């Protein structure tokens with residue numbers, strides 16, 4: 001089994017990964033965000049990809065999601081752990097909490113969201129009723145338990161366009177829609193992974209209360225950074241506990 005880890009904001013490299021090789025993959029869809037880093041981590045073959053680039057300079061709406069997923073598939077990854085910073089909407093999703101969501105609502109626009117859009121012999125639809133892979137979700141939840149981390153099992157991830165954060169009214173609407181988490185990179189990444197037949201799940205790290213949800217104050221980037229540092233530490237522990 002080969003595991004792909006897509007690192008998001010706060011996780012641009014994986015400490016402890018014994019790197020064996022860096023690989024620049026060319027894809028029919030252009031350049032991935034960064035070279036793939038192959039290595040081993042606690043007995044697992046891992047391929048790491050920094051979603052926003054190694055120097056964190058690619059904003060969510062400019063990530064080449066197709067190239068990233070195509071590259072992971074091309075090198076033989078079968079499971080993908082997509083790490084992502086999010087805002088929390090529901091009570092249980094407080095800053096620094098880890099969540100393994102089970103549903104998605106897509107509010108993004110103008111992103112190329114499919115591999116199946118040109119030179120088609122026939123129109124292709126994928127089933128996306130349950131957008132995350134059940135096996136990978138369970139595997140992550142087990143790893144969290146083994147690492148002594150109280151991860152939330154489930155929740156609906158709302159994917160927004162960014163790069164700005166949301167207004168308080170947008171968050172109120174998302175709550176009414178049933179969202180528990182809000183992030184900017186979950187889509188079309190998850191849908192492309194399904195098209196590519198990769199087993200994909202999100203490991204979401206809550207960096208802040210979503211706009212208007214905390215004490216009503218504006219969001220502080222310093223606080224977000226601080227929560228993310230703690231949350232990503234927990235993610236590293238979880239990855240170290242994967243069976």
Ligand code: HPA
Nearest residue numbers: 085086087182183184210
């Ligand atoms: N909204 C969208 N994306 C995010 C947030 C947020 O509040 N926090 C971290 N990523």
